Amino acid sequence: MNDMTPIAKFQTTIKDWETDQEVRWCPGCGDYAILKAVQRTLPEIGADPSKTVFVSGIGCSSRFPYYVESYGFHTIHGRAPAFATGIKLANPELDVWLITGDGDGMSIGGNHTMHILRRNVNTQILLFNNEIYGLTKGQYSPTSREGTNSPTSPLGSVDRPASPCAFALGAGARFIARGFDVSKELPSVLKAAHAHQGAAFVEIFQNCIVYNKDRFEDFAAPKGAEQNQLWVKHGEPMLFGSVKSGGIRGIALDTKTLSLKVVDVATSEDGTPDWQAAGVIVHNVKNRAVAHMLVEMPFGPFPMALGVIYDDPRPTYEATALAQDEQARAGKDANLAKLLGKGQTWTVGGTAADPV
Amino acid sequence: MATLADGPDALTGGKETPAPEAVVVRFAGDSGDGMQLTGGQFTLSTALAGNDLATFPDFPAEIRAPQGTLFGVSAFQINFGSTDIETAGDQPDVLVAMNPAALKTNVGALKAGGLIIADSGEFNKRNLEKAKYEVNPLEDGSLEKWQLLAFDISALTLEAVKPFGLGNKEALRCKNMWTLGLALWMFDRDRQPLIDWLNAKFKKSPVLAEANIAALNAGHAYGETAELAGPLKQYHIAPVESEPGLYRTVTGAEAISLGLVAGAQLAELPMFFGGYPITPASAILHNLAKLKEYGVTTFQAEDEIAAIASAIGASYAGQLGVTSSSGPGIALKGEAMGLAIMTELPLVIVNSQRGGPSTGLPTKTEQSDLYQAIYGRNGDAPMPVIAARSPADCFDVAIEACRIAVEYMTPVMLLTDGYIANAAEPWKVPDPSAYTPFPAKFLTEKNGPDGELLPFARDEKGARPWIKPGTPGLMHRIGGIEKNPGTGNIDYSPASHQIMTDARKAKVDGVAKGIPPQDIALGDESDTLAVVGWGSTYGPIHQAVRRARRKGLKVSHIHVRHVWPLPENLGDLLKGYDKILVPEMNTGQFKTVLRDQYLVDAKPLNKTSGQPFTIAEIEAAIMHALGGDIGGEVDADATQLPSIKSVNP
Ligand SMILES: Cc1ncc(C[n+]2csc(CCOP(=O)(O)OP(=O)(O)O)c2C)c(N)n1
């Protein structure tokens, strides 16, 4: 049961992962694109529908499990990480995907999000961040930007938003990635999350077309994407932009202030960017300090950091916990009759045999 | 029943001392004096001597209360005898007071004529001030109505352990063993098991073992010499007649833990236990964390919600999920219980009740979560509830909870309380092979008539199939949203909600068909008065009814284990009595349930002082009831273990 051999590749097609249930999201909702990206990813990673479990909390996003032809558990608001932890401890062979929203995972369930990450339960955690409470009709959420007008903040919200990725890193996550609903890169991010052994946290910006329309257009729109999106790749310089779109730029470390900065990158005669000269740093998924800086980069002066930002595995919770249990069990005789008669006992009438 | 205090001379060398049937001893001292340990070891020696017994440990809520203070007093009461003992005793016959604070908070409880053994060495100015005594009570005659034996236990202990060269503080730690030695002498007990225990406990430092043994022996020898000198007398309590077999003592928390292990084995399932620390429930998590080899996984969650959620997750994945808490934590679990009801997954929820609401009385007992257990969830959310009546009974009740959960695919709440959790009683060690197994069944193939999967099809008990994720071909989705009665797909239609609400209720109601009919614990099928209880009031009710019946009164005791759903014959049974009295450590919750279910005129007898009922309180209520004045409220009883009232009058 605790055998951690990788799950054998299983042959499926995208169709195999579709259920007969009518999808109930609003037309144009970003959740559709994420569903497709997941359904595209599952055959590619060789997932077995009968060993795959989608666990979710409550919210529009958390309806997700109903639409994936695998095992699915739609639980209660914010608590999906705790259900997932019990599932993994009971059967570590199950491949568990956790679907949550910015309200579900950062507000009511913030505590559980923290603990599944610090424990490092081997799951893929997809947080659909639409910066709004979709299901309850558009109230501002813990990730809503300051000044968000909503039914509960008619004059604009005054509380400052939390950054899910920064929160996850702070909680001790060993895998942080970002993507957005309609991005073609999303399946590759999901694949990396799945390959990571441990809690893999993926923030997916998602367009709530009804209550927070086009909130991420500033960086997600195809127009200007090159200049606005920094897709980080392990071992490659952090470059974005293009000559055509107004210049190649990169992320460098300002050694005086110990912070990141955007630098212009000149191209050499053959057109290759001379990023070394500009001091552009090479992305190393194991560099936690830089990961922190990347997820905190304010959009505007900086591009939006996307892709696998941090990936440095540690032993998983369930493997460690269950190995310890095995060790505790080793060589012990689990004889209940003996256990019941343990401690200082006495015999009445001298007729009772010691239980064996 | 003849007790030590029946005559003023009973314990102190009077001529015509009747051999007592039962004795109540209370050890009281500073939390640092090791009174719980002393009590525990005295309990063991009592059990080994073949007496029946019941104990009541009572300790302060503070972990390290300041030394010598009134609220830092820790007490341990034991009632033992040669007849059936079912309560820790109404009033002590003997009080061992290790300091002035212990005397002050406990002496009010002592029977008139009872014996006080006090360590005069601790009755110094500082300690007297801390206990708010203006003059030394050992000297001012204020203890006249009791027998007083005061001597300098501290000095005697120091003297006894002198050869071992311990520091003063360490040497004084042996005081409790000195006291125990004296108590062992008084009740004619064998010292050898204690000596063995001390040798084992201090294996790593033999000097401490020897010092403690020397103190124990010195206390014992003091008894012998003091007897020569006069006031102290030795007593032999005859062993109780009990069924032959192997016995041990067990606390409620231990018996629940063992019962859960047994229940999971009978269900042929691994057990997953998710918990979050809370008094008095933590002991179950502590116990189970040490029993990994029995197929137990324990998980200390980040809060009670995560604890139940992880347990439901484990049940979903095919293990027996169990969670445990006390009032405030049970409140947090409510929403998740609803999910377990809605998704129809097995789950055992243990509630070790304590005084409430809110934080209430963390270390005191109460039965006030009954409404919460039966009714305390949103929606029509029926759930079986069963209650343990004594520490040993917890074992069988835990097995029963597992059985119902697995057979009916439902969460079950097991009610116990702070009193049962901590108290100990002798237990005839059961033979696990004597219990009927109830192996869990998992669906392995599609179950629909047309070869389709119906996760919410029902068997003859109304239970749905248990489908483990990982089973090839049985992929399906479940959740808290209302569902189609067969497929389990989301279905909000009026018909579906009606059908599913009815089905959930019918299933839980049907649990009553699989339980034994309600029996009569003591008495006759129809009588003038039925005293109806549930949970830990069993002991005092039983003894009170027994006493009343001996006086020829027409009164019977009915004790209900299955508090929801109730046994099918209970309504008819109750209608056989002219009057119904329901003693409860709450403001009348079960009384309301009985009235609602059977339209009977059940009258409440309520007590909410954080202390168990005394036999006398219930006896008095029986007398009143038969005299026409039935029910009411029992005042906080100053003669019971230290309460706020006795500390801060
Ligand atoms: C205990 C509880 N409180 C409140 C709700 C109501 N509720 C349902 S979803 C939700 C917020 C969902 O927001 P989010 O997680 O961002 O999901 P989205 O709908 O935006 O995908 C709330 C407050 C609930 N279902 N349960």
Ligand code: SF4
């Ligand atoms: S409310 Fe927003 S998040 Fe919810 S389904 Fe509609 S578009 Fe999607």
Ligand SMILES: [Mg+2]
């Ligand atoms: Mg949202």
